[in-house]
Amino acid sequence: MNKGAFHKMHGLGNDFVIVDMRPKEWEFSPVQAAAIAHRQHGIGCDQLIVLRNSDAADVRMQIFNADGGEVEACGNAARCVAKLLGDKTTIETSGGLISGNATGEGAIVDMGEPRFEWDAIPLSYAMDTLHMPVGWEDLQDPAAVNVGNPHVIFFVDDSSEIALDRLGPMIEIDPLFPERVNVNVAHVTEETVHLRVWERGVGLTRACGTGACATAVAAIRRGLVSSPVSVHLPGGELKISWNEGGPILMEGPTTHVFTGETDWDQFG
Numbered sequence: 001m002n003k004g005a006f007h008k009m010h011g012l013g014n015d016f017v018i019v020d021m022r023p024k025e026w027e028f029s030p031v032q033a034a035a036i037a038h039r040q041h042g043i044g045c046d047q048l049i050v051l052r053n054s055d056a057a058d059v060r061m062q063i064f065n066a067d068g069g070e071v072e073a074c075g076n077a078a079r080c081v082a083k084l085l086g087d088k089t090t091i092e093t094s095g096g097l098i099s100g101n102a103t104g105e106g107a108i109v110d111m112g113e114p115r116f117e118w119d120a121i122p123l124s125y126a127m128d129t130l131h132m133p134v135g136w137e138d139l140q141d142p143a144a145v146n147v148g149n150p151h152v153i154f155f156v157d158d159s160s161e162i163a164l165d166r167l168g169p170m171i172e173i174d175p176l177f178p179e180r181v182n183v184n185v186a187h188v189t190e191e192t193v194h195l196r197v198w199e200r201g202v203g204l205t206r207a208c209g210t211g212a213c214a215t216a217v218a219a220i221r222r223g224l225v226s227s228p229v230s231v232h233l234p235g236g237e238l239k240i241s242w243n244e245g246g247p248i249l250m251e252g253p254t255t256h257v258f259t260g261e262t263d264w265d266q267f268g
């Protein structure tokens with residue numbers, strides 16, 4: 001029996017099981033993470049978030065996608081952790097250092113500076129990342145941005161019309177992206193970016209914080225919008241601020257659903 005507590009939280013419907021492993025140190029394997037995330041047989045979530053002790057920040061955040069793969073960044077989870085831990089929280093991730101503050105409704109986080117070099121995305125070979133000379137069916141001329149994790153962004157006439165459930169998984173594993181990629185489709189109306197995301201290792205989600213950051217940055221660089229920008233996702237709205245050469249700020253609501261207890265041994 002290995003009983004432990006967890007928080008179920010979400011940011012705009014992008015949901016997490018958050019486990020504070022600072023008092024107790026043991027590892028979750030990718031198989032266990034996938035079993036916990038499983039919606040029928042586990043607790044169910046888009047990402048398993050494990051908090052650890054850190055020498056560089058208040059806390060280190062490990063992020064496991066629903067497929068069990070460990071990844072570098074998660075914007076909505078960073079907002080949930082900042083809300084949970086309170087003001088001026090610093091969070092170490094393998095994608096970089098994040099700092100956050102709880103707000104009335106949720107949290108605001110500083111996600112650090114985006115990267116645009118082809119090998120920082122990473123891509124398999126050199127190319128312009130603001131206008132990539134590649135495409136998949138109707139999805140053409142994307143931009144790529146790394147905000148701790150890799151994103152490709154397509155600006156289209158109407159993002160709700162794109163068969164992202166079919167094109168997302170195809171693009172996610174394209175050999176152009178050696179570490180796979182999160183796939184964003186967006187259209188812009190006035191100062192709002194309308195975004196849908198196929199998340200690497202998860203699928204379609206209600207919201208993706210890093211996707212919102214990467215898409216807002218790409219839209220600002222292309223001159224489609226100016227900062228701050230509202231990003232509208234199926235789960236709700238995020239406010240993103242970014243100026244060339246600076247960090248990305250992301251603000252939006254978080255929800256604490258419940259605190260539970262489970263026997264971790266049941267997940268393998």
Ligand SMILES: N[C@@H](CCC[C@H](N)C(=O)O)C(=O)O
Pocket residue numbers: 014046047065071072073074075076077149150182199200201202205207208209210211
């Ligand atoms: N939901 C997240 C992103 C989680 C990680 C992503 N699927 C990846 O593999 O990089 C967010 O809110 O940013």
